[in-house]
Amino acid sequence: MAKNAWWIEFPQMERETLVAIRKALDGAYRDFSRSYGDVIEAVFEPLLYFLVWFEKLLLNAPWWSVLLAVCALAYLTSRSWKIVAGAIVAFLFIGFFGMWEDTMSTMSMIAVSTLLAIALGVPVGILMARSNRTQAVVTPLLDVMQTMPAFVYLIPVVMLLGIGKVPGLLAVVIYAIPPVIRLTNLGIRLVDREVLEASDAFGASGWQRLVGVQIPLAFPTIMAGVNQTIMMALAMVVIASMIGVQGLGQPVLRSITNQYFTLGLLNGLAIVALAIIFDRVSQAYGKRLQLQYKQAHHG
Amino acid sequence: MAEPMIRIQGLYKIFGAAGEAVLPMVRDGMGKQELLDTHGCVLGLRDINMSVPPRCIQVVMGLSGSGKSTLIRHINRLIAPTAGEIIVDGTDVAGMDGATLREFRRHRASMVFQRFALMPHRSVRDNVAYGLTVQGLQSADVEKRASRWIERVGLQDFADRYPGELSGGMQQRVGLGRALATDPDILLMDEAFSALDPLIRYDMQNMLLDLQTELKKTIVFITHDLDEALRIGDNVAILRDGGMVQQGKPQDIVLTPADDYVADFVKDVNRGKLVRVESIMKPGTTCASAPAIPIGTRLERAALALSEAAAKLGKVTDRDGTALGIVSQLDLLDAMVRRRRPSP
Ligand SMILES: Nc1ncnc2c1ncn2[C@@H]1O[C@H](COP(=O)(O)OP(=O)(O)O)[C@@H](O)[C@H]1O
Numbered sequence: 001m002a003k004n005a006w007w008i009e010f011p012q013m014e015r016e017t018l019v020a021i022r023k024a025l026d027g028a029y030r031d032f033s034r035s036y037g038d039v040i041e042a043v044f045e046p047l048l049y050f051l052v053w054f055e056k057l058l059l060n061a062p063w064w065s066v067l068l069a070v071c072a073l074a075y076l077t078s079r080s081w082k083i084v085a086g087a088i089v090a091f092l093f094i095g096f097f098g099m100w101e102d103t104m105s106t107m108s109m110i111a112v113s114t115l116l117a118i119a120l121g122v123p124v125g126i127l128m129a130r131s132n133r134t135q136a137v138v139t140p141l142l143d144v145m146q147t148m149p150a151f152v153y154l155i156p157v158v159m160l161l162g163i164g165k166v167p168g169l170l171a172v173v174i175y176a177i178p179p180v181i182r183l184t185n186l187g188i189r190l191v192d193r194e195v196l197e198a199s200d201a202f203g204a205s206g207w208q209r210l211v212g213v214q215i216p217l218a219f220p221t222i223m224a225g226v227n228q229t230i231m232m233a234l235a236m237v238v239i240a241s242m243i244g245v246q247g248l249g250q251p252v253l254r255s256i257t258n259q260y261f262t263l264g265l266l267n268g269l270a271i272v273a274l275a276i277i278f279d280r281v282s283q284a285y286g287k288r289l290q291l292q293y294k295q296a297h298h299g
Numbered sequence: 300m301a302e303p304m305i306r307i308q309g310l311y312k313i314f315g316a317a318g319e320a321v322l323p324m325v326r327d328g329m330g331k332q333e334l335l336d337t338h339g340c341v342l343g344l345r346d347i348n349m350s351v352p353p354r355c356i357q358v359v360m361g362l363s364g365s366g367k368s369t370l371i372r373h374i375n376r377l378i379a380p381t382a383g384e385i386i387v388d389g390t391d392v393a394g395m396d397g398a399t400l401r402e403f404r405r406h407r408a409s410m411v412f413q414r415f416a417l418m419p420h421r422s423v424r425d426n427v428a429y430g431l432t433v434q435g436l437q438s439a440d441v442e443k444r445a446s447r448w449i450e451r452v453g454l455q456d457f458a459d460r461y462p463g464e465l466s467g468g469m470q471q472r473v474g475l476g477r478a479l480a481t482d483p484d485i486l487l488m489d490e491a492f493s494a495l496d497p498l499i500r501y502d503m504q505n506m507l508l509d510l511q512t513e514l515k516k517t518i519v520f521i522t523h524d525l526d527e528a529l530r531i532g533d534n535v536a537i538l539r540d541g542g543m544v545q546q547g548k549p550q551d552i553v554l555t556p557a558d559d560y561v562a563d564f565v566k567d568v569n570r571g572k573l574v575r576v577e578s579i580m581k582p583g584t585t586c587a588s589a590p591a592i593p594i595g596t597r598l599e600r601a602a603l604a605l606s607e608a609a610a611k612l613g614k615v616t617d618r619d620g621t622a623l624g625i626v627s628q629l630d631l632l633d634a635m636v637r638r639r640r641p642s643p
């Protein structure tokens with residue numbers, strides 16, 4: 001059979017070549033994960049302990065004490081009784097419809113992955129803010145991370161670590177980390193140059209300047225990034241249930257395969273309720289700080 | 300003569316990557332505009348030589364963009380020179396390594412900024428204490444010293460407020476307190492009062508002068524306001540397009556401006572209130588009955604003394620009453636009102 005001319009059909013690569021390339025890459029990665037998988041797993045061991053410990057803590061504590069802790073945290077950060085009331089209603093709804101345990105699993109997952117995203121993302125954001133070259137390298141990486149379909153993350157993670165909590169955590173962190181990096185970078189770059197100059201003029205070292213001026217002044221912006229990160233982590237938790245992450249994602253997944261509409265809806269609503277609480281709390285916190293600083297700037 | 304506290308020698312600053320490369324051309328006299336057009340570099344400062352005696356207030360004046368901020372930032376090396384020396388108390392600031400420079404900034408020279416540059420996330424107390432915190436002092440010590448300075452600038456009732464809650468004048472008092480709290484020898488003030496209303500500015504000038512009689516710091520004070528310069532300055536230097544046009548005592552600059560630029564600056568000054576009689580007296584003697592005008596008298600008062608005594612001539616005397624020279628009504632009038640042209 002004659003091949004079509006190149007201007008009619010796109011002159012694509014030979015099928016065999018493509019297959020060979022895919023095989024080679026997949027094989028290389030599989031070899032890599034076979035030989036280093038255990039090592040990498042060992043590296044993540046402490047993380048797993050922490051995750052399990054935190055999940056157990058939430059699950060074993062009496063429901064009212066968890067509710068109390070959530071309310072206290074919500075009030076301390078947002079100083080708003082409305083948000084606290086909303087949180088109480090949401091958790092009562094969750095508990096009443098039998099979703100308490102899944103919710104605790106999801107919350108522990110979100111908490112740990114957000115902490116991890118902050119612990120990794122803030123330093124990266126700081127490095128980006130310090131050098132335009134780093135920024136030029138990291139920004140396109142973040143663009144790719146944010147636009148790549150979330151399912152694609154799961155493949156290499158599963159190949160490397162199998163199915164379970166740690167690979168799930170890793171996938172969630174990779175998916176959710178870009179906002180905190182971006183906004184840390186932005187926040188630090190936006191710090192008033194005159195204030196920085198003043199801190200230099202008083203002989204502050206680079207570290208004193210970072211900790212005493214740049215991070216505090218960038219903090220409201222960083223918080224906005226953390227807020228987005230939490231939201232994205234919550235969205236990813238559902239997808240990550242495909243690779244064995246416990247929590248509200250599991251029943252949703254089951255509902256899809258078995259066409260249980262009500263089960264799916266209830267768990268979906270629980271996720272929405274969590275999202276709203278997390279969002280309002282972290283936003284109110286950021287806004288409160290921002291207000292204080294803004295006032296401070298044009299008195 | 301006492302060794303100057305700050306001695307600036309042959310200072311050049313050219314902004315831009317090619318700064319060092321174009322330095323020879325600038326030394327040969329290439330102008331600011333030409334440099335910008337041909338090499339894309341901005342001439343910040345050109346061949347500045349200046350000495351500031353200890354415990355004096357040195358004012359630096361000039362129009363906007365003349366290089367005042369650039370000059371003052373060389374003294375604590377917020378800007379590094381392209382060429383030249385900045386000798387502070389015997390050490391070249393340009394040659395200090397990072398750690399030495401930080402020590403210098405922490406203990407020897409503080410800065411007050413035009414737009415205050417306070418830390419919005421710190422209370423007044425913590426702002427004033429900033430320099431001490433940076434020095435790494437113990438918190439009890441910091442607390443005590445900061446409180447003292449908060450009181451000294453009259454903010455004891457506002458110590459726990461945030462800068463954003465204060466008026467401009469109060470904010471700059473925080474700035475002044477912050478600068479003084481480290482007990483530096485040198486105070487660098489870049490248009491520190493320019494952003495304030497005239498009345499508040501006048502108050503702040505008074506506060507600074509009060510503090511100075513007590514503290515005797517070496518102060519470099521930038522302003523574009525001539526009245527402020529004459530009121531505060533022991534010495535005045537005038538910058539134009541990055542070059543030094545004239546330096547001297549305030550009254551010398553008012554009486555003998557070096558060029559039209561300076562003449563333009565000083566044309567509206569009330570010389571009668573500024574200039575002292577000895578700077579226009581002539582040698583000579585007069586009759587014993589002529590009114591005695593003690594040295595240091597301002598022209599206006601001298602004119603009043605002559606007119607009250609209905610005399611044409613007065614004798615200028617030193618503290619012991621010895622006659623030093625004479626001054627006529629006409630000289631006084633001339634010195635006070637005639638438009639000054641630069642001497643060719
Ligand atoms: N970082 C810089 N880069 C390039 N040009 C600068 C820089 N800083 C100041 N300049 C230029 O140097 C000149 C003097 O500025 P400046 O010292 O701020 O003047 P002033 O304080 O007297 O208003 C101006 O022409 C200004 O544009």
Ligand SMILES: [Mg+2]
Pocket residue numbers: 367368369490
């Ligand atoms: Mg300036």
